[in-house]
Amino acid sequence: MPPLVDTLPADWVYICEGGATIVLSYHGPSNPFFDGTVLRLRKRALDDTDTDTVHDSEQEDPIIEFQEKCLERLISPTHLPRMKRVLVGADSEKWLQALAVQCEPLRPLERRQKDEIDRKRLKAVLATDLVGGEGITVEIKARCRACFYSSPKWGFLPSPIYLSNATRPIKTQTCRFCMHSHLKALSSSYCPLDLFSGDESRTKKALNSLWDAWADRHGTVNNFRVFVNGKNISPTEQQCIVGLLSDIADPKEAVISALLPVLLDAPVLHTISRLQRTLDALDIEGLARLCGLAPIGTQPTIAEWTDFLDAYLASPTTPPPADATHLRYHVLAYLLSATFKDCSVLVRVPNGTATVIDLDPKSVDRLRKWEQLDREIVTAYAAVPNRKICVDS
Numbered sequence: 001m002p003p004l005v006d007t008l009p010a011d012w013v014y015i016c017e018g019g020a021t022i023v024l025s026y027h028g029p030s031n032p033f034f035d036g037t038v039l040r041l042r043k044r045a046l047d048d049t050d051t052d053t054v055h056d057s058e059q060e061d062p063i064i065e066f067q068e069k070c071l072e073r074l075i076s077p078t079h080l081p082r083m084k085r086v087l088v089g090a091d092s093e094k095w096l097q098a099l100a101v102q103c104e105p106l107r108p109l110e111r112r113q114k115d116e117i118d119r120k121r122l123k124a125v126l127a128t129d130l131v132g133g134e135g136i137t138v139e140i141k142a143r144c145r146a147c148f149y150s151s152p153k154w155g156f157l158p159s160p161i162y163l164s165n166a167t168r169p170i171k172t173q174t175c176r177f178c179m180h181s182h183l184k185a186l187s188s189s190y191c192p193l194d195l196f197s198g199d200e201s202r203t204k205k206a207l208n209s210l211w212d213a214w215a216d217r218h219g220t221v222n223n224f225r226v227f228v229n230g231k232n233i234s235p236t237e238q239q240c241i242v243g244l245l246s247d248i249a250d251p252k253e254a255v256i257s258a259l260l261p262v263l264l265d266a267p268v269l270h271t272i273s274r275l276q277r278t279l280d281a282l283d284i285e286g287l288a289r290l291c292g293l294a295p296i297g298t299q300p301t302i303a304e305w306t307d308f309l310d311a312y313l314a315s316p317t318t319p320p321p322a323d324a325t326h327l328r329y330h331v332l333a334y335l336l337s338a339t340f341k342d343c344s345v346l347v348r349v350p351n352g353t354a355t356v357i358d359l360d361p362k363s364v365d366r367l368r369k370w371e372q373l374d375r376e377i378v379t380a381y382a383a384v385p386n387r388k389i390c391v392d393s
């Protein structure tokens with residue numbers, strides 16, 4: 001694999017970014033290593049004072065090993081992008097600086113105010129380009145976070161016992177996503193439980209709501225994006241879709257009717273939902289209580305992840321008891337559930353493929369943040385007079 005410096009920064013075109021990475025697609029001269037790929041580059045916070053550290057450890061981006069050794073045991077590799085590590089090469093900082101300068105005007109303002117490409121990195125990740133070439137790709141952030149406590153499937157563990165009397169009536173009625181949307185003052189009729197229901201009319205309702213929120217908020221939502229021939233389009237450009245998929249004259253209808261059979265047939269939504277649920281047996285409330293009993297430990301190594309998966313896969317629906325002896329199992333399970341709660345599905349039409357992205361391992365340091373955020377979300381929602389009732393399937 002040649003280093004990135006063998007290509008020009010201008011060969012890479014900004015596609016999109018999340019909280020941790022920026023993604024660019026290759027548009028340079030034909031090259032067997034880079035054609036059809038995207039570059040995933042880590043970002044650093046602008047207020048990060050450590051500007052001198054040059055990262056060169058194999059550990060700097062564990063996603064490739066995590067995918068090969070862990071994720072592929074949970075999701076079929078046909079539904080995952082292929083990934084490879086790539087060296088930036090000689091004068092890496094200069095090359096990344098040129099790329100950063102070129103991307104800056106294309107980045108959303110709120111991201112530019114927070115972070116930038118980490119120019120100290122020596123390696124990056126190349127992945128299959130899932131939005132490039134002819135076709136339409138719709139990205140849906142697959143936040144299910146079900147109110148699983150009321151699910152009949154959860155006969156194996158009476159999860160409400162881990163909830164406090166104050167939160168139980170709230171958390172068993174309204175899903176985490178809908179409560180969080182309320183806290184963020186983002187009202188929408190979208191409920192992820194509709195999307196994950198497997199029911200045609202509910203899936204269609206969810207897609208309609210996602211599309212409407214995307215259009216109403218001028219494409220600034222972070223849970224729905226539309227890419228046409230590799231370009232992240234804004235709602236004002238949606239007419240370009242007409243004729244690409246069918247003879248349906250309305251772009252929203254054309255996209256939704258193409259997406260629907262893919263989402264209903266592909267097993268990915270069901271798999272993600274199952275993983276989110278079975279890995280989050282205690283809820284953050286139950287886990288937090290358990291964490292008070294023993295130290296939670298450091299960031300899991302790949303060896304620890306594989307041991308955890310051996311145990312989890314031997315009996316996914318029957319977790320070990322929620323006691324101090326099994327704290328580490330529950331910490332790893334919750335971390336992995338958080339990864340699946342934050343992933344996105346890229347659905348490509350007319351090809352009809354569905355690929356899961358953004359499956360990075362989460363840091364153990366976030367457990368406190370999740371506990372605090374959960375408390376904030378539920379406290380705010382407790383004050384809502386007419387609470388939404390989310391229907392689990």
Ligand SMILES: O=P(O)(O)O[C@@H]1[C@@H](OP(=O)(O)O)[C@H](OP(=O)(O)O)[C@H](O)[C@H](OP(=O)(O)O)[C@H]1OP(=O)(O)O
Pocket residue numbers: 018019020222338342362366373
């Ligand atoms: O904490 P949350 O629930 O707000 O989720 C974060 C997301 O915010 P959202 O609620 O989707 O607007 C957040 O999404 P945005 O950056 O806001 O698009 C990230 O996905 C973040 O994960 P990471 O920092 O990239 O590892 C997510 O953090 P984790 O909860 O996965 O740690």
Ligand SMILES: Nc1ncnc2c1ncn2[C@@H]1O[C@H](COP(=O)(O)OP(=O)(O)OP(=O)(O)O)[C@@H](O)[C@H]1O
Pocket residue numbers: 015016017018019020021022023038081127128129130131132139225342344357358359360
């Ligand atoms: N393989 C890919 N092909 C095409 N586009 C991609 C690919 N991977 C990611 N993207 C685009 O880049 C965006 C950012 O990537 P990703 O979600 O992996 O970053 P992140 O910083 O980890 O996100 P988050 O903050 O949501 O956790 C995605 O939302 C998607 O639009």
